[in-house]
Amino acid sequence: xxxxxxxxxxxxxxxxxxxxxxxxxxxxxxxxxxxxxxxxxxxxxxxxxxxxxxxxxxxxxxxxxxxxxxxxxxxxxxxxxxxxxxxxxxxxxxxxxxxxxxxxxxxxxxxxxxxxxxxxxxxxxxxxxxxxxxxxxxxxxxxxxxxxxxxxxxxxxxxxxxxxxxxxxxxxxxxxxxxxxxxxxxxxxxxxxxxxxxxxxxxxxxxxxxxxxxxxxxxxxxxxxxxxxxxxxxxxxxxxxxxxxxxxxxxxxxxxxxxxxxxxxxxxxxxxxxxxxxxxxx
Amino acid sequence: xxxxxxxxxxxxxxxxxxxxxxxxxxxxxxxxxxxxxxxxxxxxxxxxxxxxxxxxxxxxxxxxxxxxxxxxxxxxxxxxxxxxxxxxxxxxxxxxxxxxxxxxxxxxxxxxxxxxxxxxxxxxxxxxxxxxxxxxxxxxxxxxxxxxxxxxxxxxxxxxxxxxxxxxxxxxxxxxxxxxxxxxxxxxxxxxxxxxxxxxxxxxxxxxxxxxxxxxxxxxxxxxxxxxxxxxxxxxxxxxxxxxxxxxxxxxxxxxxxxxxxxxxxxxxxxxxxxx
Numbered sequence: 001x002x003x004x005x006x007x008x009x010x011x012x013x014x015x016x017x018x019x020x021x022x023x024x025x026x027x028x029x030x031x032x033x034x035x036x037x038x039x040x041x042x043x044x045x046x047x048x049x050x051x052x053x054x055x056x057x058x059x060x061x062x063x064x065x066x067x068x069x070x071x072x073x074x075x076x077x078x079x080x081x082x083x084x085x086x087x088x089x090x091x092x093x094x095x096x097x098x099x100x101x102x103x104x105x106x107x108x109x110x111x112x113x114x115x116x117x118x119x120x121x122x123x124x125x126x127x128x129x130x131x132x133x134x135x136x137x138x139x140x141x142x143x144x145x146x147x148x149x150x151x152x153x154x155x156x157x158x159x160x161x162x163x164x165x166x167x168x169x170x171x172x173x174x175x176x177x178x179x180x181x182x183x184x185x186x187x188x189x190x191x192x193x194x195x196x197x198x199x200x201x202x203x204x205x206x207x208x209x210x211x212x213x214x215x216x217x218x219x220x221x222x223x224x225x226x227x228x229x230x231x232x233x234x235x236x237x238x239x240x241x242x243x244x245x246x247x248x249x250x251x252x253x254x255x256x257x258x259x260x261x262x263x264x265x266x267x268x269x270x271x272x273x274x275x276x277x278x279x280x281x282x
Numbered sequence: 283x284x285x286x287x288x289x290x291x292x293x294x295x296x297x298x299x300x301x302x303x304x305x306x307x308x309x310x311x312x313x314x315x316x317x318x319x320x321x322x323x324x325x326x327x328x329x330x331x332x333x334x335x336x337x338x339x340x341x342x343x344x345x346x347x348x349x350x351x352x353x354x355x356x357x358x359x360x361x362x363x364x365x366x367x368x369x370x371x372x373x374x375x376x377x378x379x380x381x382x383x384x385x386x387x388x389x390x391x392x393x394x395x396x397x398x399x400x401x402x403x404x405x406x407x408x409x410x411x412x413x414x415x416x417x418x419x420x421x422x423x424x425x426x427x428x429x430x431x432x433x434x435x436x437x438x439x440x441x442x443x444x445x446x447x448x449x450x451x452x453x454x455x456x457x458x459x460x461x462x463x464x465x466x467x468x469x470x471x472x473x474x475x476x477x478x479x480x481x482x483x484x485x486x487x488x489x490x491x492x493x494x495x496x497x498x499x500x501x502x503x504x505x506x507x508x509x510x511x512x513x514x515x516x517x518x519x520x521x522x523x524x525x526x527x528x529x530x531x532x533x534x535x536x537x538x539x540x541x542x543x544x545x546x547x548x549x550x551x552x553x554x555x556x557x558x
Contacts, residue, residue: 088321
């Protein structure tokens, strides 16, 4: 009895051995040490506290960003352009994502050893490269304007759309497909009439969700000259017109909130219950 | 056999309605397509030069950006910024997750401690933080706090609150209310209900969200330097402005490699924790 009692921790939880607890506390201590070392490096070594000034300075600088409503009419047209860039980028991506999803779905890919890795590589590359990097490449190749922005958004969105679509394809009901194959249907028709009707609601939901995300992405593309509201924002920031920059932020926020609200409403109305893979969109 | 008169008229009305519905849908589609075509003209997209863009992008990519200059990208100065990026990610994701726990608690309708005050507060924080892109947070914070990784850490914290907080509160809203009701019936307050009724149920999902969030934050922090908010993104901006495309491609390759490593790590860790 005494031996067993010795193994109990002093915390009054007899199910946890002292050894396990010690190991856990060591891990916590290690994590705390690492985090405080990082915090020291970032906040003490790398931060210029003198430039920042006191709380009063920070608050007065923040107050300079109060929106200047007289500037609002100027940003309506760029906001509309941002909306169009997001729309066309999503449209481009949804057209390209379908064949990529076809390649990257384990059950329908034409020749597994080659086409499956190809499809997966396109998805991984598209998902792991930031839209700003795509925009930089396309702006330097195609010049300023909304076209490189649209193509950059398209490249960035292929990954999410193709990934969710290929997962939907992998989860389809096999029976209609087998019935079609048994009657000798060619693979393209099998995809169009056997698979596509099954994944259609999921794809539509994801495209709308992606459109909503792309609205947010499109609003920064202008920083590198790829059209839209971001250009106005960086222009006003560089000119130290901070009130106007505040107006732009307000405009972006309103657009994004309205877009998210509409996207949620439309998705729940179109396809109740199918939200798609929300994780992995950001 | 002929159909009774009134049934025939009902059938006719039905066909009429179907026809009208089809016409409306067709008209809507036509309107939408003409709007879409108009937007292309509105955006001044040079349709006639559309076929040439493959050539131009290909030329840019293969002649001027390839091969990426990895000797440049792996020099000590840049590797130091990589370390800074990783530190920013850890600090921002950690601080954000701690705050997101409270925001998720407040913003979950079923267990929120106060429905009239704290619930709107939590929702408001989620919506406001989500509505502004992280790069714009970064630029604003750089203007307020000065250049350096501190602005980046705060921007990442805000992004984590919006991103992880939303997913976490969705998890809380999906819990089994049985234990919560049992605790409430014995007189437990909202805090005790949260600690002993909610957290044990959502803990595995929350750990998964926190790890996934870390990996998203890493992706965001590689780019934050572009606006001067710390990390290796600053080299991207420098090289693009100096038209040193091979160096820029080296940095981009480094970023892609790091992001893929972080994704694989996060995937592995999530699998590891879900098994327990």
